[in-house]
Amino acid sequence: MEHMSNSPLSDRCPALLDRYAALDSAAVSDALDQLGLPAGVGGIRPVWGPAAVVGFAVTVGLEPRGDGPAGAHIATTAVETADDRSVIVVDNQGRTDVSCWGGILSLGAARRGVRGVVADGVCRDVAEARELAFPVFSRGAIPATARGRLQQRSTGEPVEVAGLTVEQGDVVVADETGIVVVPRGRAEEVAEIAAGIAARERVIAEEVRAGVALSRAMHDGRLAGGGGGGAVGRPAAEPAVAKESAR
Numbered sequence: 001m002e003h004m005s006n007s008p009l010s011d012r013c014p015a016l017l018d019r020y021a022a023l024d025s026a027a028v029s030d031a032l033d034q035l036g037l038p039a040g041v042g043g044i045r046p047v048w049g050p051a052a053v054v055g056f057a058v059t060v061g062l063e064p065r066g067d068g069p070a071g072a073h074i075a076t077t078a079v080e081t082a083d084d085r086s087v088i089v090v091d092n093q094g095r096t097d098v099s100c101w102g103g104i105l106s107l108g109a110a111r112r113g114v115r116g117v118v119a120d121g122v123c124r125d126v127a128e129a130r131e132l133a134f135p136v137f138s139r140g141a142i143p144a145t146a147r148g149r150l151q152q153r154s155t156g157e158p159v160e161v162a163g164l165t166v167e168q169g170d171v172v173v174a175d176e177t178g179i180v181v182v183p184r185g186r187a188e189e190v191a192e193i194a195a196g197i198a199a200r201e202r203v204i205a206e207e208v209r210a211g212v213a214l215s216r217a218m219h220d221g222r223l224a225g226g227g228g229g230g231a232v233g234r235p236a237a238e239p240a241v242a243k244e245s246a247r
């Protein structure tokens, strides 16, 4: 049951993912920026409609099919080791000429409660994923099958997604804006910073709704909470924000 049970953080996992579920990729990206960590990638998007998932990465590396007898279909090993806290991350090196995820894989993953798949490549069987309401994030779609064209290189090993290294168990946040990956060992810290950023933005949005001038409400130094690079100052007097900024 406890897929990550060898991790010292495992007791806090459900609460950790709940905290990320209340955030979005932009807030998490801003927190990663503050810590000097990679700020995420764009161009990998939901293929059948709005979707947002958070989960622990189960990684799959693919490569062009070599000689030899056919083996297990790509990503089947990952699906069989994944659970209801997993997001499957497929590294097909950004290729857009062959599918690296399909409908039967979506079915198998959905049956295990997997939260979604993020593919640095393209997928097929988009309608099947939609019928399952299974979130698939990729660079697009193509009918051409992986069979005979791709094979599994690795499962559970570090992979690259658009230049971003993803390790098994990292926290993945995928939504309509893009993909952010939080190293597992920094996940609590990043969640806390991102929650502060989201809270500040809610205050700012409330002020904009109340008619405060955008240039005053939306000040870069304020958005950064005084903690990020590039802060250029603060608005005149904002007690509510000053309080949110205190960390």
Ligand SMILES: O=C([O-])CC(=O)C(=O)O
Pocket (backbone or CB within 6 Å): 099, 101, 102, 103, 104, 105, 106, 124, 125, 144, 145, 146, 147
């Ligand atoms: O053959 C493939 O590329 C995989 C596929 O369509 C599926 O999983 O349904």
Ligand SMILES: [Mg+2]
Pocket (backbone or CB within 6 Å): 102, 103, 104, 125
């Ligand atoms: Mg298919």
